[in-house]
Amino acid sequence: MIEITIGAISKPMEAKKIKTGDWGTEYPVVDIEKCSGCKSCEMFCPDLCVEVVKENRKKYAVFNYDYCKGCGVCAFVCPEDAIKMEMKEIYKLEVE
C-alpha cells in the first residue's frame, strides 16, 4: 500500500514556538493605577502580546514578554500615558 503523506500543510498557530521576545531592546511596563483597561494597546499590538485582564473589578494591560518585540506602539497609542518603555538590562552598557 502506498502511504500518502500530506504535503506542505502546516498545523495551526505553530508560530507560537518562535519566541520573539528577545528581538527588542526595550520592553513595556504598565502603570496599573493609570490604566483604564481601554484595550487600545491590545487592539494595536502587532505581536499579539498584550491582553487586558480583569482582577478585583480593575481592568489593566498585561504583556507577554515571550513575544514582545519592543516596538513601542502600545506606549504610543495609550490614551492614559500608562505605558513606559524601559531598556532591557543587557543593553545598559557601562562604559568606563
Next chain:
Amino acid sequence: MKYFSAGHGACPGCGLPIAVKNVLQVLDGKCFVVNSTGCLEIISSQYGKSAWGVPYIHSLFENAAPVAAGIEAALKALGRKDEGHVVVFAGDGATADIGFGCLSGVMDRNHDIIYICLDNEAYQNTGHQQSGLTPLGEATTTTPVGKMMPGKLKNKKDMVSIAVAHGIPYVATSSSGFPADIRRKVKRALEFEGTKYIQIHSPCVTGWGVDGKGGVIAAKLAVETGLYPLVEFEYGKLTRVRKIKDRKPVEEYLKMQRRFRHLFKHPMGKQIIEELQRIADENTRRYGLDVKRK
C-alpha cells in the same frame, strides 16, 4: 486571539499583523484566507511555523483573487457557503500591478469575496521597489534619488476608483493606524453579497524608514494630512468619509520617514512637496474631509 498567533516574523511595529488580526477578529475566525506572495506570506506561513489559526492558502504572487473565487465557487457548489467568508490578503504590488488583471476579472464576475489590499506602498518583501501604489516622491530601489530623479515621478494609481468602476457593492479604504475603523468596515462589508474591496494603508517600518512606533505614527499622519483619505463606497456611491479636524501639513508626514527625507534637500523636492500638498487638498475637496468650523 485564536486566529493569528504571536511568534510571526514581522519587523517590530509592522502594520500588516495589525490589519490582519483585526480583520480576523471581526470574522470571528469563520473564514478561508488566501494570501498572495509578499511580506505577510513570508512572516506567517513558513513550513512548521505557521501563524494562522484559520484555513489558509498561498499559491502565487499574481493569482490570489482567482484562487479565492475558486474557493467561493466550490463552497457554493458544495452547499457549504455557511462555513466561512473567503478573504484575500494581498500586497499593493500583488493588487495594483501583478495581480491586477486577475483581480479585475474577479470583480467583474462579482465573486462573493472580501479582498483586502495591504498597502505598504511598495514591494517591501523584496527590498522596497516601487509599485503602482507607491506615492509621488518616494525613494525606492527602482526610483532612486540622484541628480536627475527626486524619487518616484508619478503619484499612486487610484485603485479605489478603479475598484468602484467595476460596479462591485462595497469599496473602502482603511488604515492600520485606525484598527477600530478596520473593524467597522469589515463588519459593513459582510452585509453585501459580491466582491468587497478594502484597501488598508499598512506601514512598513523597514521600507518607510521609521522606528518601531513610527509606522503607526506615520499611518495616522497619512490620514490626518489628507494624503490617505478614509472613504467608503456602496454600489458606486460615496457613503461615508472620516472627517479631519485640524488637517496637518504634508511636511509633517513626509519629514519623519526616510523614504521622503530627500525631498527637503533635493533641488526638485520643494516642487514635489507642493504637489503632494495639492494632492492632499484635492482629496480633501473631493471627499469633503475637513470639518467645517461654525
